[in-house]
Amino acid sequence: MKIYDLRSDTITRPSGEMRKAMHKAEVGDDVYGEDPTVNLLEETAAKMTGKKAALFVPSGSMGNLIPLYVQCGRGNEVILHENSHIMHYELASAATIAGVMPRPVPGERGILTPEAIRPHLRPDIYYMARTGLIEIENTHNKEGGTCWTEDELSAIHRFAKKHDIPVHLDGARVFNAAVHTGIPVKKICSYVDTVTFCLSKGLGAPVGSLLCGDSEFIDEARRIRKMLGGGMRQVGILAAAGLYALEHNIDRLREDHLNAKKLAEVLNNVSWAKVDPDSVETNILFATIPDGNAAAVSSALKKKGVLCSGDGNRLRFVTSMEVSSQDIREACDIIAALKI
Incomplete structure (x- = not known):
């Protein structure tokens, strides 16, 4: 049975060409x-985001934890959306490691506004x-891959500057946001002080x-x-995959977006x-599964070869380069034929 894996874009595997780049990497x-490939990746990332410098880290969770430790500081609070990845999926590392208290704030589509934040200062x-x-x-993961508009980014930027508070962007999928909105990544990042983005999701590293x-x-x-155990040695092999991803895999994110639309329809x-x-x-x-049994629907789809995630009364689907447009058409046929 053919499997259509729509659980996450973290399941992407390096392509043959990416593997060749990894094989040839100078380390x-x-x-x-002293790893020249890592240094080049960091220089490239800094240039793409418009920042002065960059650091290659093993995971997005570490990339979010470090700003909490450095920018926020122990004994202080970080204001974030109530459905943020940091709140739900990073094992309370903000509190247990960085010593930071999360202060969750509601907001439609995962977007924070100055009006929502102000009472929490x-x-x-x-x-x-x-x-x-x-x-x-x-984009905002738990809110369904939603994107900030430039006006929304600008409003938060002005508010934060007025109150002398730094802003960190969890930009795990910021290139998806740029492709959808047409706002260049460098422009998006100009409204924040620090940003983390992932190579290992839709970019395919x-x-x-x-x-x-x-x-x-x-x-x-x-x-x-280094304190967190993230100091790496001859890691240029992995950095080469990241460089390949940034050069070749950004524009193709548009195909993933179109495939998600087909699924939704x-x-x-x-x-x-x-x-x-x-x-x-x-x-x-x-x-949304009206009867609230998303797990049962997910199980039924799995038996047909379509993998997704069931969470309470919701099913989560994520498209990626691992599932082609033809695969999506075939998965859609299975979904349309499923009787619950």
């Missing part, structure tokens, strides 16, 4: 700063924690993320990376699910 000891009273950081997510910011921040981030026409195709912006979509 050195990155802890000494702490007054300057000695017995209260300080607001040390604002964290935003673009096997491992790694980039953390970008000013030179002073990255110098300190390098120390914290089919799901919108079955009796056992509800989804608004117009709400699907990038490569992530959620379908």
Whole structure:
């Protein structure tokens, strides 16, 4: 039976050409700063995001944790969306490792506004924690791959500057956001102080993320990376995959977005699910299961070869380069024929 894996874009595997680039990579000891391929990847990432410097880290979770440790500081609070990845999927590392208290704030589509944030700012009273950081997510995973508009980014930027609070962007899928909105990644990142983006999701590299910011921040981030066990040696083999991804795999994200739309249109026409195709912006979509038994639907689809995630009354589908347009058509036929 053919399998159509729509659980996540983290399941992408390096292509033959990417593997060739990895095989040919020139390497050195990155802890000494002597891996030329890593250095080139970091220079490339800094240039693409418009930041002064960048740091190659093993995971997006580490890329988010380091700014919490450095930018926010122990005993302070980070304001973030109530459905943010940091809140739900990073094992409370903000509190347990960085010593930071998350302060969740609601917002439609995963977007934070100055009006929503303002009541959560702490007054300057000695017995209260300080607001040390604002964290935003673009695209927003748990809200269905939604994107920030430039007006929304600008509003948060102005608000944060007024209150002298740094902003970190969890940009795990920021290239998806750029492809959908037409806002260049460098422009998106101009509204934040630091940004993390993943190579190992839709961009198709096997491992790694980039953390970008000013030179002073990255110098300190390098120390914290080592403290967290993230110092790596001849890691240019992986950096080469990242360089290949940034050169070859950004524009093709548009295909993933189109495939997600096709899925949404089919799901919108079955009796056992509800989804608004117009709400699907990038490569992530959620379908509501009215009877609340998403796990049972997910299990039924799995028996037919379509893999997705069931969460309460929602099914989550994510498109990626591992599932071609032809695969999507075949998966859609299976979905349309499923009787629940």
